[in-house]
Amino acid sequence: MASIPRSALRRTALWLSIFLVAGLLAAVGLTGWAFARAKVSTAGAPFTDELAIPPLATGRLDPDGTRVFDLDMRSGTRRFLPGQDTPTWGFNGDHLGPTLRAHRGERVRVDIGNRLPEASTVHWHGMHLPASADGGPHQMIAPGATWSPEWTVDQPAATLWYHPHPHGATESHVRRGLAGMFLVDDDIATGLPGSYGVDDLPLIVQDVKFRGGSFDNGRGAFADTGILGDRTMVNGTLAPYRTVDDELVRLRLLNAASARIFTFGFAGDRTFDLIGTDGGLLERPIPADRIRLSPGERAEIVVRMRPAERLTLRALPTDLGDGFWNRRFSGGDDTFDVLELRAAETLRATTVVPPRLAPPELPRAEDSVRERTMELRFPNINGAPMSMDRVDATVERGTTETWIVRNSDGMAHNFHVHDVQFAVAAVDDRPPPPALRGRKDTVLLPPGGSMRLVLRFDGPADPRHPYMYHCHLLWHEDQGMMGQFTVVEPGTRVPSAPMPSGHEH
Template sequence: MLMSMEKTRGRRLKRVLVTLTVVVGVLAVAVGGSFAWLWTNADLSTVGKVRFGNELAVPPLAPSTVDEDGTRVFDLRMQAGSTEFRDGAATPTWGFNGDHLGPTLRAKRGERVKVRVRNTLDEASGVHWHGMHLPAAMDGGPHQMVEAGSTWTPRWKVDQPASTLWYHPHPHGATERHVQRGLAGMFLLDDEDSGRLALPKTYGVDDLPVMVQDVTFDGATFDHGHRFLANTGFLGERTMVNGTLDPYAEVGDERVRLRLLNASTARIYTFGFDDDRAFDLVGTDGGLLAAPASMNRVQLSPGERAEVVVTMRPGERRVLRSYPWRDGNGWERRFDGGDDSFDVLQLRAAERLRPSPEVPGRLAVDRGLELPEAGDAVRSRHFELRRSGINGKPMAMGRIDETVTRGTTEVWTLRNGGDMTHNFHVHDVQFRVLDVNGKRPEPALRGRKDTVAVPMGATVRIALRFDGPSDPDVPYMYHCHLLSHEDDGMMGQFVVVERGQRAGEVPDHAGH
């Protein structure tokens, strides 16, 4: 009897083990199949699928007045509205002086400027002047919020070379959402040196602003949801330029200058043309290069800019395209957008083109470059970039993380030891990229920069000179410009002080 019971238990145990094996096998096949489906369907491509049926909108130049003391005055109004990106579908949007995006501000080196920023939204927002050298209290970071119904009037003197800058909100914890809704615009600076160069410079004709963003629609509304397994942040299904879907631009000149701005919140673009033609890179974030660099790809992470000049032939149609990344591991490329490709903008050349001069062999004079030298550094600092924070600390509005002395140069080492790509933006200054993983930077990183990509596992060294006004109480920011990372706390604060001075206390009132 006992042996019979043991045999029965043995048979039952065997059946249970067999059943468990089958269940585990089925689950493994299901999970493996699901992962295989995710892997296969993770990349996006609009190459060859864009009809290019809408003429590119060129943001208008913002009107300005000049005060009695010579100050140039602009007015920006943050407002809610709706925009018809597609026929019959009105999408709720935000904009400056209009329903979506903002006008292009333009000023000259040496001018004093003032911007009256009025917030007619139903929540607080702000305006950060990305790439601008100016006092911390005028910078438009999270400490200079503009409350609903209020006005903020920053003023400063333009003291930097001709360059392609931009403006956007910077509310701590909500920057991604505010930019996605449409609060962004360009700010162009001119100077005498660049004005004498034989570069395309007729705004909207042979000198085009190209503000690239990625979007996804859910019916008539934006879908800002993050892609499954994407650590970078929001990755849209298609691109638009200056708020125009499927855009084309008519070109009437032999050479056209494209001021490329990656205004997306997380996506990294590798720009080139569909026929792989070479173009001249003439400028980066903070201004012109010393000499043009011929290339057929330029990669921009969020917030970065590049000025390129492309030569067109009569009657041709060429497409500005974003290609898959040239680096990154398999997971990152697949799920963080590295394998994606987009047809971004079509250029349509007229049958007869106005002749354009050759791109000058020399661009920025030494004064125009104004890049700091590593040999002048009086201090080095290290920044470990992680999704959870910089140097192990998430952003705290009341904490000053670094104190720098006015008039000094420093070398900062940026190390990305995490499992995803980041980038690094520093307010107020334009820095020199010294090396990437110990090697000389590629041409696109040899100019004046305020934002630089730091790929997974990479180490980037930069030299910065802090020669602006000091203020021990009001900080500037440094942060990852993948905006969901910034919103989640991947940001720190520094103040500029006089020699021997200490950092003060951050004001506990930030609104205007």
């Protein structure tokens, strides 16, 4: 067999080197192009559309005093872009849903019908209620079926919300438009702006992107948090403005995005009063110029307007300590102009935000009888993916526990617990900042971060129906970052698996 001349080997090696270098340069170029394109900003874009305010539903009263709401899950279309109809899902309409409102101590029932082409659920995020009414993945509603959960509202005034929770499909159901607010009132919160849609504005903030007339639900290159949009909308309104006639305006901020972490502030660094977090009002208002909300978190703020001014609510870049690369591809470098408040020439005079708001109703660390550790590492919690037929933790009714939650990953996660409002006892072994000292059900953990959460489980006990805990970055949740716990009477023997459930009637 004839040998290959050395000159031919040299030429082959030269061409291989050229191809390798060219390939490397192309890869570097594509990576640089993707890095540059990943940064998004809508700062300075005009506000062109009047902010929609979700209709307020107060329900109807049954003869026994139960307040009854009606919700239908439907498919439809909404014209977000000129001349293009976008396929959507919504409650009682084509996109999003009404704001439900009830008073502490009331008995409520929600009659839910599913007109969608697939099964879904309705979860009451932040609500303290029986596990069988929680609306997690065990309470699926089949197409054409109905479900009527019923419970007594037993918690302080708060801004809560509702959304689907089907295992493995929550992200797609929420992004299509299934979300709405649920406001709880009580007799304590007085002296605050409280005229719904006037000086008390619900703001359901989401990020979206379009491909043609449809929502684009593709994850971008290197996006390990989930789907990130290139623009924001509020209450289903793109580029929204709202004319206000009052000096003090209360904004109920809900991050209803599936993956994006927002740091809200006002253009010009206008200060505001933070008056409430996930589970209700703080003991005292906190002056601030920034509030960071991860998916599922809420905050109530009050801002003072000046006559005839235009004030922009902005989502600012967010450093989560995950390095320049992950920061760019997780949306940390992005800036969005979210909403413009347009003050009237003459404003109704308001005095001040009350110096005291509501007494704290928080579990106490000194009452804790047990510690548990929750390690977050994609796509698992404590090394195990979610399993519908496995109960991961059992807690006794009436007890208080401390959960140590650690993010052992290189990306951001957050942590949501169903049914309870917990106290943040420590952040990275230090006292929590003021914005985390109220009632919380969802918290953000940067890479390497840890929190000590104090939770009290007041029941009711139900050994066969579990509650969830999970990362509320919805793609992470869908991939298995979720676990289950049941609440039982002290000394109760626990079933090995939850009760299968669903709703076919």
